[in-house]
Amino acid sequence: MLDAGHGGHDSGAVGPTGLMEKELVLDVTRRVARLVEERLGIKVLVTRDSDVFVALRDRTSFANKERADLFVSIHANAHRQAGTDGVETYFLSSEATDSTARQVAALENGVVQLEKPAGRGGNGHKVDIVRTILWDLAQSEFQIESERLAGIVNDSMTQSLRIGNRGVKQAGFYVLGGAAMPAILIEIGFVTNPREERRLKDGRYRDEIARAVFAGIAEYKRHWDQRTRAAGDGSPVTRTR
Numbered sequence: 001m002l003d004a005g006h007g008g009h010d011s012g013a014v015g016p017t018g019l020m021e022k023e024l025v026l027d028v029t030r031r032v033a034r035l036v037e038e039r040l041g042i043k044v045l046v047t048r049d050s051d052v053f054v055a056l057r058d059r060t061s062f063a064n065k066e067r068a069d070l071f072v073s074i075h076a077n078a079h080r081q082a083g084t085d086g087v088e089t090y091f092l093s094s095e096a097t098d099s100t101a102r103q104v105a106a107l108e109n110g111v112v113q114l115e116k117p118a119g120r121g122g123n124g125h126k127v128d129i130v131r132t133i134l135w136d137l138a139q140s141e142f143q144i145e146s147e148r149l150a151g152i153v154n155d156s157m158t159q160s161l162r163i164g165n166r167g168v169k170q171a172g173f174y175v176l177g178g179a180a181m182p183a184i185l186i187e188i189g190f191v192t193n194p195r196e197e198r199r200l201k202d203g204r205y206r207d208e209i210a211r212a213v214f215a216g217i218a219e220y221k222r223h224w225d226q227r228t229r230a231a232g233d234g235s236p237v238t239r240t241r
């Protein structure tokens with residue numbers, strides 16, 4: 001699942017000459033989607049393919065409902081200091097996660113095995129405890145995979161884009177919370193930096209970004225395929241469609 005940040009009345013960050021994050025990230029996301037679909041033969045879904053507003057919780061709910069194997073959210077950064085530049089990649093930190101939101105999303109999504117129960121007590125108490133443990137285990141597994149994916153994608157971007165490396169970070173991004181799969185958020189550059197804004201307007205540079213994100217996803221998939229082949233299990237990430 002590829003997720004272009006913002007959209008509609010939410011323009012996201014805006015650059016000094018008017019480049020809007022929502023427009024930039026939609027275009028980059030489309031380029032990434034094309035590459036992943038054509039070259040990896042993986043089915044790609046997007047949370048939006050036009051200039052529409054999509055609520056944050058609906059983005060991961062859609063990914064859960066579709067049983068997506070990975071969730072990659074694409075954003076551009078902003079900073080009060082115009083000189084701030086570079087790429088950074090986030091994965092969800094469980095400490096920072098809003099567990100209520102995660103729980104609500106999981107319930108709404110009907111991801112039965114990964115559902116965190118809403119209440120305590122009553123006849124369902126034991127089942128609820130087991131479910132809670134399973135949900136927490138799944139979340140920590142997703143977090144390990146999310147961190148791995150974030151590292152690979154961040155390396156791929158900083159190595160090929162001649163851009164500052166702000167590193168892999170963890171934070172409680174609402175858009176990543178509730179995802180029942182490894183999930184990352186990529187900040188492809190600062191639209192508020194005049195030099196970066198100029199580059200980010202260029203179609204060829206957008207292609208370079210898309211290729212770098214694609215290369216990261218491809219490498220992650222190679223690692224994953226190797227590990228699951230070695231372990232001999234049929235993990236959902238290797239599911240073919």
Ligand SMILES: [Zn+2]
Nearest residue numbers: 005012075076
């Ligand atoms: Zn954003």
